[in-house]
Amino acid sequence: MKTLAEFKASLKSEQPDSGLCVQLKSLWFDGKGNWHKAHAQVDDQTDRESAWVHAYLHRKEGDIWxxxxxxxxxRQTRPNMSLDDEWEQLVKYFLDRAKA
Structure with missing residues (x-):
């Protein structure tokens, strides 16, 4: 998967692509409307990038603190954008990282 459009199209599937990184799996489940499964993907991760997705999920939940x-x-600042825009920004970031 290389583009945001391909990632969004994959949301029609029953399961995420097995080759996705944990952050993209989390965002995939969130894109499917399963916040709890999305949160479970990153909840036990300790890296900064998983923390960024974790932050987005708690922002979406409404738990701003x-x-x-x-x-x-x-090492991010809470963005001043819609949740949909942040989701797309995160997906694009992690898709770009996967290409590198």
């Missing part, structure tokens, strides 16, 4: 904690762990 917890989201800000995770943004801090990710």
């Amino acid at each position: 917890n989201a800000d904690y995770w943004y801090s762990r990710a």
